[in-house]
Every structure is written in structure tokens, then in C-alpha cells.
Amino acid sequence: MEKICVLYFPNTGSSLNWYRAPLGFLSLGASLEEAGYKTVIVDGNCGKESELRLLSILKDHDVIFLGISAMTGVQILDGLQVARSFRELKPDTPIIWGGWHPTLMPQQTIKHDLVDIVVKGLGEENIVKIASCLKNGEPLKGIPGILYKKGGLVEEGPEDKLPFDVNAFPRAAYHLIDVEQYITTDVNSRTLTYISSRGCPYRCGFCAVSTVYKRRWLRQSAERVIDDIEYLIKTYKVNGIRFEDSNFFTNRKRVRVICEELIRRGCNIKWSALARPEELLKYDDELLMLVKESGCNQVLVGSESGDQDALDLITKDNTVEDTIKMVELCNRLDISLLLSYMVGLPVKNCKDVDSTLNVITKLYKEYEFAKRGHEILLFYYTPYPGSALYRLAVDNGLKVPQSFEAWGDWTLNVLHSPWITEAMNKKILKAMDNYAIIRFYVRANQMIFNRTEVLVKEKKYFLLRVALRLINKLFQFRIDNDFFSFPLFRNIYLLVAKSPYVSKIISKMLKA
Numbered sequence: 001m002e003k004i005c006v007l008y009f010p011n012t013g014s015s016l017n018w019y020r021a022p023l024g025f026l027s028l029g030a031s032l033e034e035a036g037y038k039t040v041i042v043d044g045n046c047g048k049e050s051e052l053r054l055l056s057i058l059k060d061h062d063v064i065f066l067g068i069s070a071m072t073g074v075q076i077l078d079g080l081q082v083a084r085s086f087r088e089l090k091p092d093t094p095i096i097w098g099g100w101h102p103t104l105m106p107q108q109t110i111k112h113d114l115v116d117i118v119v120k121g122l123g124e125e126n127i128v129k130i131a132s133c134l135k136n137g138e139p140l141k142g143i144p145g146i147l148y149k150k151g152g153l154v155e156e157g158p159e160d161k162l163p164f165d166v167n168a169f170p171r172a173a174y175h176l177i178d179v180e181q182y183i184t185t186d187v188n189s190r191t192l193t194y195i196s197s198r199g200c201p202y203r204c205g206f207c208a209v210s211t212v213y214k215r216r217w218l219r220q221s222a223e224r225v226i227d228d229i230e231y232l233i234k235t236y237k238v239n240g241i242r243f244e245d246s247n248f249f250t251n252r253k254r255v256r257v258i259c260e261e262l263i264r265r266g267c268n269i270k271w272s273a274l275a276r277p278e279e280l281l282k283y284d285d286e287l288l289m290l291v292k293e294s295g296c297n298q299v300l301v302g303s304e305s306g307d308q309d310a311l312d313l314i315t316k317d318n319t320v321e322d323t324i325k326m327v328e329l330c331n332r333l334d335i336s337l338l339l340s341y342m343v344g345l346p347v348k349n350c351k352d353v354d355s356t357l358n359v360i361t362k363l364y365k366e367y368e369f370a371k372r373g374h375e376i377l378l379f380y381y382t383p384y385p386g387s388a389l390y391r392l393a394v395d396n397g398l399k400v401p402q403s404f405e406a407w408g409d410w411t412l413n414v415l416h417s418p419w420i421t422e423a424m425n426k427k428i429l430k431a432m433d434n435y436a437i438i439r440f441y442v443r444a445n446q447m448i449f450n451r452t453e454v455l456v457k458e459k460k461y462f463l464l465r466v467a468l469r470l471i472n473k474l475f476q477f478r479i480d481n482d483f484f485s486f487p488l489f490r491n492i493y494l495l496v497a498k499s500p501y502v503s504k505i506i507s508k509m510l511k512a
């Protein structure tokens with residue numbers, strides 16, 4: 001029987017709209033395949049079938065290892081559940097954990113019974129070395145960036161160095177997943193996710209990226225990026241790319257070549273990417289027009305807070321005004337925006353809450369958010385391991401989980417800031433509710449009217465169109481008048497968001 005490597009990407013507990021390809025595993029899978037190892041990826045986000053698929057694969061194959069990825073939070077719990085079943089089926093096969101959480105808390109992670117090896121940081125090179133040792137029955141000694149158990153003790157390999165050239169990694173192995181399951185209508189009717197760089201040169205105090213990547217930004221060349229995108233267009237008929245880079249716009253020269261080549265090669269796609277406002281604000285008009293012309297139709301910004309003291313505390317190196325200027329810029333370019341904010345930072349008198357809610361209200365009212373399809377996400381500040389602010393919070397008495405498993409409950413939807421009063425929290429929850437309703441209307445508006453030309457033309461959806469137009473008028477009235485009580489449409493939102501039947505019909509319609 002052929003020996004295979006199995007990679008399991010645990011369920012993230014996210015809604016349908018956040019459905020993305022497991023890019024880390026596509027990259028690991030490509031490296032393993034290049035080295036001659038047959039690799040299977042199972043994604044726990046693809047419904048009940050993934051569990052059955054995993055079981056049948058395990059029954060029919062000899063497995064070299066099971067690899068599991070985990071961000072801090074619910075992925076740990078789903079990953080452990082799968083690891084438990086795996087251990088029963090294949091008690092002698094090692095279970096390797098990697099990804100953000102094991103990288104940030106390796107010592108605690110390796111202590112768990114269902115963890116045999118921890119890989120820290122980028123896994124492309126070490127996973128191949130581990131596969132080779134396991135397949136040939138050789139010791140793991142000397143492999144950099146890993147922790148493993150031997151005779152009941154934990155051994156650690158030498159410090160791993162960050163790779164200097166991510167271009168050397170083979171192209172992400174999209175063929176290892178059923179790509180159709182990951183096509184969304186995010187930025188165009190057939191949108192797929194892709195990443196063109198790793199890491200980030202900035203130093204935001206709440207974020208672990210700068211810790212893991214030591215403030216380095218590892219980028220693929222513009223040529224490599226365009227070749228990959230052309231491949232995705234040709235192979236999967238993709239017409240939209242969502243770049244998952246922490247910062248896409250950092251290097252102007254690279255952005256220019258990517259945009260020029262997208263146009264020159266006639267790629268004809270729409271795309272979205274993450275940006276820091278002050279980076280884009282420095283672009284000249286000609287480059288901005290190129291960005292727009294090459295298909296950029298959405299920019300995602302971590303605005304984080306509407307309070308300057310909070311932004312300074314998290315060393316965002318950005319101002320509240322930068323976000324507002326960014327909104328003005330995107331309105332001028334007709335590019336939609338997704339702004340992400342958080343409240344509950346450890347600032348004096350919790351003043352970040354009011355300032356942030358005020359800025360969001362101002363943006364909704366004064367900058368045509370609904371009409372332009374701009375969206376705002378509001379989260380609680382959640383201290384994540386590996387960040388400077390986390391260390392500060394722990395020093396100041398923050399109670400953090402004491403085991404790998406316990407980190408499974410650490411999510412953005414739970415308030416972790418003891419300094420937020422109950423009254424203040426009520427206000428935040430109400431705002432979160434209102435923004436969720438607003439986001440639903442903005443999205444429905446965008447998807448039905450702007451992104452799916454077919455639907456707009458089809459007569460049979462006439463009534464749906466009229467209904468949505470009316471809902472949108474009402475919703476603008478609500479924003480303008482701060483009127484969110486009587487949440488009739490919230491129920492519609494919940495019905496659409498939660499009912500698998502309704503969301504199935506909607507996604508079918510949108511893909512039509």
C-alpha cells in the first residue's frame with residue numbers, strides 16, 4: 001500500500017462568507033509532492049462529508065503522518081477531536097501540529113497527548129525533512145524549528161531561519177482541493193483566495209505576525225504572482241482574486257508591475273487586498289489609477305480604533321485621520337472598503353469605545369457607505385499570544401488559558417477585557433448588532449445589484465430586486481436617524497445567515 005501524508009485543516013467556526021482555501025496546506029502539499037510524497041488535504045470547513053472522507057482515506061491507506069493546522073481558538077478543539085479519532089485508528093502514526101498557535105505556544109502545545117511533533121513557523125522545508133525521517137525510520141534530531149517527543153521527553157531542534165526566497169517554494173497545490181468548493185462571489189462571480197507574500201514589516205502591538213516573521217516581509221516576485229494568477233484563471237476559470245497578504249501594497253514597484261502585467265496579459269479579473277492607509281495615501285494618482293484599472297475593487301483595512309491614544313498604544317503608526325482620508329480616496333476611485341475595528345483596548349477610562357463608535361457612525365452617515373458597498377467589522381480586542389500587548393496584559397493580571405486545549409475557547413466574540421463595565425459592554429453589543437444588520441444590507445445590495453449581472457437582467461428576480469431596493473432605502477433612513485430598534489430585518493438576516501437551506505439557495509443563485 002502506498003504511504004501518504006494527510007493534512008487536516010480544522011473547522012474555523014466562521015460563517016459561509018469567510019470560506020477560504022487552506023493556503024498554508026496548499027503550499028505544504030506542493031512541497032511534499034515535489035519531494036515525491038503523495039499528499040491528501042482534508043478541510044474540516046467543507047461540511048460533514050470531510051469527516052467521512054478523512055475516515056475512508058485513513059482506512060484505505062498507510063499514513064506517514066497526520067498534519068493539523070491551528071490558529072488560536074476553535075480550530076484547536078476540532079483538530080483535537082480529529083486527532084483523537086486518528087489515534088484510535090492509527091495508534092503508532094505521529095500527529096504533527098503547526099500553524100499560528102503551535103508556533104506561538106510550542107512548549108505548551110507539545111505537552112498534549114495528541115501532539116507528537118510541533119513545527120514552528122513556515123512549514124515548507126521542515127515538513128519534507130520530517131516526512132523523510134518518518135518514512136525511513138530515522139531520528140528527527142537536527143531538524144530546525146521543531147519540537148518532538150522521544151522516550152517521554154521533549155526534544156527541540158535548532159533555531160529555524162526564515163527563508164530568504166519564497167519564490168523557491170513550488171506553486172500552491174490547488175489541485176489537492178476541490179477548488180469549486182472555494183469559489184465565492186467575494187470580489188467577482190468566481191473569486192478564489194491566493195497569497196503573494198508572507199509576514200509584515202510593521203509592529204502593531206496586538207498582532208503576532210511581526211513576532212513570527214521578525215518584522216520581515218517575504219514577497220514573491222511580481223512575475224511569479226502573475227504566472228500563478230494566469231494559471232488560476234486558465235485552470236479554474238477564476239475571475240476574481242482575494243489576496244490574503246497581511247500587506248499587499250507595501251512595495252510600490254511590485255504593485256506597479258503586477259498591475260501592469262494584469263492589464264498587459266489581459267487577465268481581466270477583479271481583485272481585493274489588505275492595505276495600510278498611509279501606504280496607499282502615498283501612491284501617486286497614476287499608480288492609483290493603474291491599481292483601479294487592473295481590477296482592484298475592494299481594499300481591506302485594519303483601522304483598529306477611532307481613538308488616537310488607542311492607536312498609539314498599539315503602535316499602529318497610523319492616525320484616525322488616515323482612515324478617513326483612505327475612505328475619501330476609495331470613494332474617489334470607486335473602490336469599496338472593508339474596515340475592521342476593535343474596542344476594549346486597555347486605554348484610560350475605556351474611551352476608545354465611544355471614540356470608535358462615533359467614528360463608525362460618522363463614516364456610515366457622511367461617506368456613502370451603503371451606496372458604495374463599504375463595510376465595517378467590529379470586534380472585541382482579544383489579546384493573542386506572541387504580541388507585545390498580550391505580554392503587557394498578562395503582566396497586568398490577564399487570566400489566560402493554562403493548556404493547549406483550553407485555548408480553544410479564546411475567540412473574538414468573547415469579552416476578555418475586565419476593565420470594560422457591564423453598561424459599556426451593553427453599548428458595544430448593541431453597536432455590534434446594528435453593524436451586523438447594516439453589513440447584511442450592504443452585502444445583499446452589492447451582490448444582487450452590482451456583482452451578479454445575470455440576476456439584474458433576469459425577469460424572474462424582479463420582485464427580489466424591488467424588495468431589496470426598498471429594504472436599502474429603509475436601511476439608509478435608519479442609519480441617518482440612528483433608528484435601529486424594531487429590528488424586523490434582523491430576523492430576516494438571521495434566517496438567511498443561519499438557515500443552511502436558505503444560504504444554499506442564495507449561494508446557488510449567486511453562482512448561477
Ligand code: B12
Pocket residue numbers: 011012013014018019020021022023024025027028067068069070071072073074075096097098099100101104119121122123124127195207208209244245246384385412
Ligand atoms: C485567511 C485567514 C483566516 C481565514 C482562515 C481560513 C483559511 N482557509 O485559511 C479565516 C477568515 C477563517 C480566519 C479566521 C481567524 N483568523 Co485568520 N488569518 C487569515 C490570514 C489572512 C491568511 C492565512 C493564510 O492563508 N496564510 C498563508 C499561508 C501560506 O500561511 P499559514 O497559514 O501561516 O501557513 C504556513 C505556516 O503557518 C505553517 N503551517 C500552518 N499550518 C501548519 C500545519 C502543519 C502540520 C505544519 C507542519 C505547518 C503549518 O506552514 C504554512 C506554510 O508556510 C492570516 C494572516 C496572514 N496573512 O497569514 C490571518 C491570521 C492567521 N488570522 C488570525 C486570527 C487572529 C484570526 C481569528 C482569530 C480572528 C480574525 N479576525 O480573523 C479567526 C480565528 C478562527 C479560528 N480560531 O479558528 C491571526 C493569527 C493569530 C493566532 N494567534 O492564531 C492572523 C495571523 C492575522 C493577524 N494579523 O493577526 N483567518
Ligand code: SF4
Pocket residue numbers: 199200201202203204207208209210246247276302
Ligand atoms: S496588524 Fe497588520 S500591519 Fe500591523 S503588524 Fe500585524 S500584519 Fe502588520
